[in-house]
Amino acid sequence: xxxxxxxxxxxxxxxxxxxxxxxxWLSSGALSVRSIAQTMNAVRARFITITAYQLPKDEGxxxxxxxxxxxxxxxxxxxxxxxxxxxxxxxxxAADWIEREIHEEYxxxxxxxxxxxxxxxEGDTLGVNLREIGAPTKPVSGLTGQEEVKK
Amino acid sequence: xxxxxxxxxYHPALEEPYKxxxxxxxxxVKDAKLHIGFNFxxxxxxxxxxxxxQVIALMERVCGICSNIHTLTLCQAMEGLTGLTPPPRAKYxxxxxxxxxxxxxxxxxxxxxxxxxxxxxxxxxxxxxREQVMDVLQAISGNRVNYSMNRIGGVNRDIExxxxxxxxxxxxxxxxxxxxxxIFTTSSTAxxxxxxxxxxxxxxxxxxxxxxxxxxxxxxxxxxxxAAPYAAYEEMDFDVPVQPAGDVTARLLVRAxxxxxxxxxxRQALEKLPPGEINTGDDKFKFITGTCTSRVEAPRGxxxxxxxxxxxxxxxxxxxxxxxxxxxxxxxxxxxMGARLADTPLIQASIDPCYSCTDR
Numbered sequence: 001x002x003x004x005x006x007x008x009x010x011x012x013x014x015x016x017x018x019x020x021x022x023x024x025w026l027s028s029g030a031l032s033v034r035s036i037a038q039t040m041n042a043v044r045a046r047f048i049t050i051t052a053y054q055l056p057k058d059e060g061x062x063x064x065x066x067x068x069x070x071x072x073x074x075x076x077x078x079x080x081x082x083x084x085x086x087x088x089x090x091x092x093x094a095a096d097w098i099e100r101e102i103h104e105e106y107x108x109x110x111x112x113x114x115x116x117x118x119x120x121x122e123g124d125t126l127g128v129n130l131r132e133i134g135a136p137t138k139p140v141s142g143l144t145g146q147e148e149v150k151k
Numbered sequence: 152x153x154x155x156x157x158x159x160x161y162h163p164a165l166e167e168p169y170k171x172x173x174x175x176x177x178x179x180v181k182d183a184k185l186h187i188g189f190n191f192x193x194x195x196x197x198x199x200x201x202x203x204x205q206v207i208a209l210m211e212r213v214c215g216i217c218s219n220i221h222t223l224t225l226c227q228a229m230e231g232l233t234g235l236t237p238p239p240r241a242k243y244x245x246x247x248x249x250x251x252x253x254x255x256x257x258x259x260x261x262x263x264x265x266x267x268x269x270x271x272x273x274x275x276x277x278x279x280x281r282e283q284v285m286d287v288l289q290a291i292s293g294n295r296v297n298y299s300m301n302r303i304g305g306v307n308r309d310i311e312x313x314x315x316x317x318x319x320x321x322x323x324x325x326x327x328x329x330x331x332x333x334i335f336t337t338s339s340t341a342x343x344x345x346x347x348x349x350x351x352x353x354x355x356x357x358x359x360x361x362x363x364x365x366x367x368x369x370x371x372x373x374x375x376x377x378a379a380p381y382a383a384y385e386e387m388d389f390d391v392p393v394q395p396a397g398d399v400t401a402r403l404l405v406r407a408x409x410x411x412x413x414x415x416x417x418r419q420a421l422e423k424l425p426p427g428e429i430n431t432g433d434d435k436f437k438f439i440t441g442t443c444t445s446r447v448e449a450p451r452g453x454x455x456x457x458x459x460x461x462x463x464x465x466x467x468x469x470x471x472x473x474x475x476x477x478x479x480x481x482x483x484x485x486x487x488m489g490a491r492l493a494d495t496p497l498i499q500a501s502i503d504p505c506y507s508c509t510d511r
Contacts, residue, residue, distance in 0.1 A: 071377075119188055122186060
């Protein structure tokens with residue numbers, strides 16, 4: 001068995017990997033992100049990044065965690081209940097900057113860590129949703145950029 | 152008694168907006184704190200306001216050195232969402248462009264490293280060599296920085312004069328073997344400035360998740376061109392240089408050897424360049440709802456794009472970019488710990504940092 005095939009067993013998941021959009025996904029289900037990070041450390045996978053998604057309307061936030069194992073890209077998705085999730089920074093040093101960035105951009109609280117000094121906005125207020133604050137506004141003419149070009 | 156020396160965000164030894172607070176005891180650096188975000192541009196957010204043509208031009212501006220890599224990674228992800236496959240000739244042209252970009256990036260870095268070491272003549276030699284690569288890139292694309300080569304389903308321009316590229320490759324290879332590599336590896340100045348300086352151990356490189364030449368100079372043999380091939384890399388024969396020492400010399404050597412490997416890849420790609428179309432010819436695209444992720448081995452290491460789309464939309468719902476310097480830069484803290492203060496500019500430069508990518 002390859003290391004990739006062993007991972008679901010190590011995590012106690014019965015479902016196999018599914019492939020979609022260039023990534024091998026494993027249903028994270030009731031697993032905590034920390035147990036996944038511990039397993040990734042055990043198999044010597046390389047942490048790549050966390051991608052945050054602000055879902056439409058009131059559906060909240062989704063985080064996708066990515067690791068690489070010998071060129072295989074693995075992904076785990078977490079739908080946040082509220083705006084917090086455990087930090088993996090103490091288990092995975094490589095997650096430091098991206099956790100801080102997501103905290104600053106999406107107001108996500110990674111429980112168990114500190115954020116100061118802020119990564120991108122040193123001296124500014126902690127955890128704000130920059131996407132909401134910086135949402136594009138229509139120009140005075142009331143037209144979008146594309147509409148102005150057409151005009 | 153320890154004292155703090157701030158280096159940056161505007162500093163003669165660090166000519167880009169980034170700051171390092173060095174905690175020193177005498178001339179020895181005991182610890183360091185990094186600060187980024189001085190020019191953070193919010194490009195990921197801006198991408199959501201651009202359509203599928205505009206977003207390519209926007210993401211090309213994430214980096215001023217490896218602009219082509221960003222459009223390549225983005226286009227590969229968008230091709231996954233539109234179901235388009237580029238023709239074989241386009242894949243070869245993408246490979247050639249990616250390696251030309253690696254050449255000019257690595258030679259540029261060699262020049263800057265030489266300047267920081269005190270080798271001004273070598274700096275001029277490297278920039279003269281780089282200029283020849285830039286001339287070839289300009290001849291192919293019409294541009295020197297943002298080449299606008301990639302599009303969804305292929306490339307925008309063909310390679311019309313392979314002989315000119317081959318000629319440049321031969322000159323570059325000869326000069327690297329005759330001058331640059333011997334001086335970097337044998338001169339006493341280079342040895343004393345680089346050997347054993349700014350060490351990043353294999354274990355620390357692994358835990359920090361560093362990528363690209365910095366990882367390979369710390370003994371981690373990862374290279375996406377080999378591990379997860381894209382474009383035409385599966386059909387190329389090349390070596391992945393790995394050095395175990397983790398110091399500045401190892402980073403110098405890895406990049407110098409990668410220049411030679413890039414020349415090898417370009418030569419093979421030009422020899423095998425298949426005939427046919429350079430793109431699928433589509434100019435209107437239908438995206439499916441979903442997310443596609445693409446990774447490419449840029450000159451500085453792995454670039455990853457996650458692109459999400461909603462069917463019927465002209466704009467992406469989300470574009471996330473993980474650039475190599477973003478992964479490597481935190482490791483500078485461990486490289487400078489224990490180093491002499493005077494070595495810190497060279498140590499920082501040895502990761503070939505891209506602040507533009509970091510403040511995307």
